[in-house]
Amino acid sequence: MPETLRKIVIENSDVISKKWLNEITEKRITDYTSSISDDLYHTTNQEFINVIFTSINRKGDIVEMDDFAERLISLGWPLSYITDGLQKFKRVTIEFIISQSKQNDSNEFSNILIIVEDWVEPLISHLVNRYSGSWENTVSLQRMALQELSAPLIPVMDNITVMPLVGTVDTERAKLIMENLLEGVIKHNSEVVLMDITGVPVVDTMVAHHIIQAAEAVRLIGATCILVGIRPEIAQTIVNLGIDLSKFPTKSSLKKGFNEALKLTNREIIDLKQDDKDEIIKMIDSLK
Amino acid sequence: MITSSSVRIKKEWDIVGARQMGRKLAKDLGFGTIDQARIATAISELARNIYLYAEEGKVEYEIIEEMNKKGLRIVASDKGPGIEDLSKVMEDGYSTSGGLGAGLPGVKRLMDFFDIISDPGKGTTISTIKWVR
Amino acid sequence: MRIPILKLHNYLLVSIQIDLDDQTAIDFQEDLLHNIHKSGATGVVIDLTSVDMIDSFIAKVLGDVVSMSDLMGAKVVLTGIQPAVAITLIDLGIHMQNVATALDLEQGLIKLHQELGE
Numbered sequence: 001m002p003e004t005l006r007k008i009v010i011e012n013s014d015v016i017s018k019k020w021l022n023e024i025t026e027k028r029i030t031d032y033t034s035s036i037s038d039d040l041y042h043t044t045n046q047e048f049i050n051v052i053f054t055s056i057n058r059k060g061d062i063v064e065m066d067d068f069a070e071r072l073i074s075l076g077w078p079l080s081y082i083t084d085g086l087q088k089f090k091r092v093t094i095e096f097i098i099s100q101s102k103q104n105d106s107n108e109f110s111n112i113l114i115i116v117e118d119w120v121e122p123l124i125s126h127l128v129n130r131y132s133g134s135w136e137n138t139v140s141l142q143r144m145a146l147q148e149l150s151a152p153l154i155p156v157m158d159n160i161t162v163m164p165l166v167g168t169v170d171t172e173r174a175k176l177i178m179e180n181l182l183e184g185v186i187k188h189n190s191e192v193v194l195m196d197i198t199g200v201p202v203v204d205t206m207v208a209h210h211i212i213q214a215a216e217a218v219r220l221i222g223a224t225c226i227l228v229g230i231r232p233e234i235a236q237t238i239v240n241l242g243i244d245l246s247k248f249p250t251k252s253s254l255k256k257g258f259n260e261a262l263k264l265t266n267r268e269i270i271d272l273k274q275d276d277k278d279e280i281i282k283m284i285d286s287l288k
Numbered sequence: 289m290i291t292s293s294s295v296r297i298k299k300e301w302d303i304v305g306a307r308q309m310g311r312k313l314a315k316d317l318g319f320g321t322i323d324q325a326r327i328a329t330a331i332s333e334l335a336r337n338i339y340l341y342a343e344e345g346k347v348e349y350e351i352i353e354e355m356n357k358k359g360l361r362i363v364a365s366d367k368g369p370g371i372e373d374l375s376k377v378m379e380d381g382y383s384t385s386g387g388l389g390a391g392l393p394g395v396k397r398l399m400d401f402f403d404i405i406s407d408p409g410k411g412t413t414i415s416t417i418k419w420v421r
Numbered sequence: 422m423r424i425p426i427l428k429l430h431n432y433l434l435v436s437i438q439i440d441l442d443d444q445t446a447i448d449f450q451e452d453l454l455h456n457i458h459k460s461g462a463t464g465v466v467i468d469l470t471s472v473d474m475i476d477s478f479i480a481k482v483l484g485d486v487v488s489m490s491d492l493m494g495a496k497v498v499l500t501g502i503q504p505a506v507a508i509t510l511i512d513l514g515i516h517m518q519n520v521a522t523a524l525d526l527e528q529g530l531i532k533l534h535q536e537l538g539e
Contacts, residue, residue: 178508179322179504179508182504182507182508183504185504185524186503186504186524189524189525190524191524191528213511216511216516217504217507217508217510217511218507219522220502220506220507220510220511220516220517220522221502221503221504221507221522221524222499222500222501222502222522222523222524222525222528222529223524247518300442300443300444301442301444303442303443304440304442307440307474307476308440311473311474321473321504321505322504322505322508322509324473324505325473325474325503325505325506325508325509326505326508326509326512328473328474329474329475329476329509329513332474332476332478333476333477333513336476336477336478391477393514394477394512394513394514394515395513397512397513397514398509398512398513
């Protein structure tokens with residue numbers, strides 16, 4: 001039975017293709033293909049239906065379909081395009097076969113249904129598995145990359161360290177950062193930690209909460225945490241969200257924060273070359 | 289390695305026993321120092337609650353495995369007076385003994401999983417889990 | 422078992438080396454206050470480097486010790502709180518804001534020296 005059906009479908013591939021193309025164009029759901037031009041959409045549809053027929057022709061060989069899907073994935077086409085397309089193909093084909101069939105009993109119909117489904121469902125399954133495998137892989141790689149973006153504690157001078165925070169601070173990362181921070185403070189005997197948030201794109205209540213907690217933990221250990229690198233937008237969101245940073249020393253730039261750190265650790269930077277500079281200036285003045 | 293055990297909480301000193309047992313199990317399971325401290329502290333809080341409010345109860349430890357992660361389940365149970373208003377007790381800052389104890393919200397934050405069943409007049413059972421990272 | 426309290430000039434030094442049970446903590450509170458009274462010390466350093474767990478009860482006892490000592494004219498600095506302990510305290514929501522801290526014994530003494538303006 002399947003062989004006969006297959007022949008019918010292949011012999012009438014033109015008609016079926018036309019019907020399918022019509023359906024898929026008519027019922028184009030704009031939201032998921034909105035960024036794709038009409039031309040590209042049509043060309044891709046054409047290619048799609050060809051690939052489907054190739055697979056049926058070759059009795060279920062899916063190499064072409066696989067390549068096609070892989071190309072679409074990497075170009076950013078949504079998975080639903082493929083699954084919808086295959087579902088529509090299933091429907092169009094079933095409708096066509098039934099319309100051609102001389103018999104009218106329900107046995108015949110359900111047979112046809114089952115057979116066509118057996119062609120199409122494995123295809124859909126296979127592709128969904130492929131796509132989701134690829135997504136999960138990407139997500140897990142990204143998560144690992146983010147964790148590797150660990151926030152290092154950099155000693156810049158005796159008793160002073162800097163922690164540049166880069167990227168979003170979610171709860172998972174915050175835990176790692178906090179542990180790293182505290183252990184680093186003790187390891188480097190850092191009395192002052194300058195936490196630089198220049199590289200944190202968004203400071204919402206959750207991020208602020210994590211930063212504040214980290215600073216409090218630093219205080220408990222016996223060191224002081226100064227928050228630096230607060231960009232104007234961040235300052236605005238902090239105030240707008242009503243986040244209270246009053247107990248937290250802050251400075252606008254790392255430079256200012258560093259000076260504060262020096263004060264706190266009873267040190268200052270003295271320019272040694274000032275005398276030389278004065279000499280040169282005197283010399284230049286004397287030439288006038 | 290013991291896969292499950294329990295400590296009875298009746299004397300004040302049992303609180304120390306319970307948390308030391310917890311720390312030991314945590315260490316054996318491979319938890320880092322910070323998580324060991326979290327577990328020990330959570331147990332201390334739970335055991336103290338039993339001691340203060342129920343007079344007697346127990347803390348049970350169980351090593352569990354799920355999918356491909358290992359964890360330690362701590363169940364603190366007593367047949368004490370139970371908790372009337374669970375939602376209040378799970379609010380931060382609420383305390384019935386005048387500032388003593390950070391309360392259950394703190395324990396919830398220390399652990400990965402927290403569940404409480406309490407029947408006024410019958411008792412309370414608190415179940416928590418910490419997974420090895 | 423009582424926690425030993427040492428005297429260094431005007432300061433009292435304490436190093437807590439054991440897992441504090443409730444009774445020992447309360448005894449310590451008493452002993453310290455008694456000692457402050459007897460010696461007239463104006464500064465106290467309590468080193469917690471060897472303490473691997475502080476729960477809410479111990480935190481309260483320590484916090485109280487600081488307030489009580491203050492009433493008796495002595496400033497207290499807690500030193501050497503370990504990362505694991507700091508993190509659990511924060512998780513529990515205990516911030517101990519009225520308590521002065523320092524990284525280690527040496528820094529603690531320096532801080533006291535500065536605070537007391539001697």
